Amino acid sequence: MTSIPAAGSIVIADITGDAVVRIPTGASVLAAAEALVAHDVGVVVVGDEVRPVALISERDIVRAVAAARDLATTPATEVASSNLVWCAPDTTVEQAALRMADKHIRHLLVGDEGAVSAIVSARDLLGVYASEAVRADFD
Template sequence: MKITAILRGKSINTIYSVAPQATVYEALELMAEKNIGAVLVIENGRLAGIFSERDYARKVVLQSRASRDTTVREVMTANLITIAPDQRIEDAMRLMSEKHIRHLPVLDEGQLVGIISINDVVSAIIRDQKARIDSLESYITGSY
């Protein structure tokens, strides 16, 4: 299964983002409103980074910074790991596991087309396995 299948299967494939000059507080407000764990940081129409709950905990709270006075640029993760839509879901699982990340921006020839989370990947794998099990059960019982 490919990453495109995850993007197609998402009920909402909206990309939520903030500008690098937004405050951490503004980013957190958006994340709370949309019930998401990370937002992409877009500058001049290009992906500049990602800001996640982990960034907030480690780079704001633990460093005693103020959310209203700290810009996203100061604490975002800029060295992004991305994936292409034609890559396999197994590639996403491997990347997320090896790099200890929960979100992967999806770039198609350098253009941002979406973002997937570990939850999206696990859900897609479960759906795929269920479909295979159902197919095998139908084959075994002769009801296909």
């Protein structure tokens, strides 16, 4: 029988793979929303530099809409989070989940030395734990 690792011990690099979606530093909130829709993601990186300037999520955009901001003229950086939280590719799912819970965030940048290689979401982690629960039902 093949040994399947417990969900919490799987490393983040094994569950990420989609390309990181970026918008330029000067992009508007509207451009960020269009990128989210075009790429079917929940968050985009703001900035073309190796180290991102900020991260803008669906939630940030909803807040801008609720505040009646002009999405076409408001820079994404005005509503995006610049307090970026990172993990290394070899971080375990459990460690990432604990970090996200501790910081009350839904997205975690993955990378080394400030270069983003992936983004892991709470939904990604939930999928890993849900898969383990399904396997347990069949054991």
